[in-house]
Amino acid sequence: MAEQATTEKQxxxxxxxxxxxxxxxxxxxxxxxxxxxATSLTDQLFIKAKRIRSLEIKRTAMVNEGIRPEFIALVxxxxxxxxxxEKGFADEVDLTPEEAxxxxxxxxxxxxxxxxxxxxxxxxxxxxxxxxxxxxxILTKLQRIKEMEDLEGDTLVSEGIDANYMDIxxxxxxxxxxxxxxxxx
Numbered sequence: 001m002a003e004q005a006t007t008e009k010q011x012x013x014x015x016x017x018x019x020x021x022x023x024x025x026x027x028x029x030x031x032x033x034x035x036x037x038a039t040s041l042t043d044q045l046f047i048k049a050k051r052i053r054s055l056e057i058k059r060t061a062m063v064n065e066g067i068r069p070e071f072i073a074l075v076x077x078x079x080x081x082x083x084x085x086e087k088g089f090a091d092e093v094d095l096t097p098e099e100a101x102x103x104x105x106x107x108x109x110x111x112x113x114x115x116x117x118x119x120x121x122x123x124x125x126x127x128x129x130x131x132x133x134x135x136x137x138i139l140t141k142l143q144r145i146k147e148m149e150d151l152e153g154d155t156l157v158s159e160g161i162d163a164n165y166m167d168i169x170x171x172x173x174x175x176x177x178x179x180x181x182x183x184x185x
Contacts, residue, residue: 031095074172134175
């Protein structure tokens with residue numbers, strides 16, 4: 001139980017870090033992401049996950065940004081994805097920063113609640129996983145989303161795009177937590 005309490009605290013701290021960055025970007029750019037269609041958002045998530053995988057394999061970066069910031073970006077784009085699923089895309093920015101932030105916090109909390117339920121059932125299994133597994137699972141979820149988008153939602157057994165976004169968010173938070181733990185050691 002103590003480990004699960006630690007997980008909840010670490011998860012909340014990481015979500016706060018993600019939200020702080022989201023809020024700062026909202027200040028600078030507004031909710032410019034509102035114009036992204038679902039397929040473009042999927043591709044944005046995909047390039048972030050591919051960069052993580054590339055850096056994991058090559059072990060060097062030509063651009064001075066590490067893997068952890070990409071996991072943070074995946075969390076934020078995953079939450080943006082959930083907002084876009086709810087609202088649809090817009091031809092121009094139609095959310096105030098306050099409205100966007102409120103939606104962000106709603107979905108971040110939903111991700112936290114889902115993690116708590118799954119973590120209870122899976123008994124902290126994420127702690128024994130490799131960070132590279134989170135990357136591969138995220139890429140798998142993105143491939144599933146692409147397939148569902150190509151099928152235009154006409155799926156037979158899928159949990160849905162929203163469930164895949166939630167899993168991406170949770171795997172990305174786990175990746176960010178594990179990388180931060182590695183920095184501390």
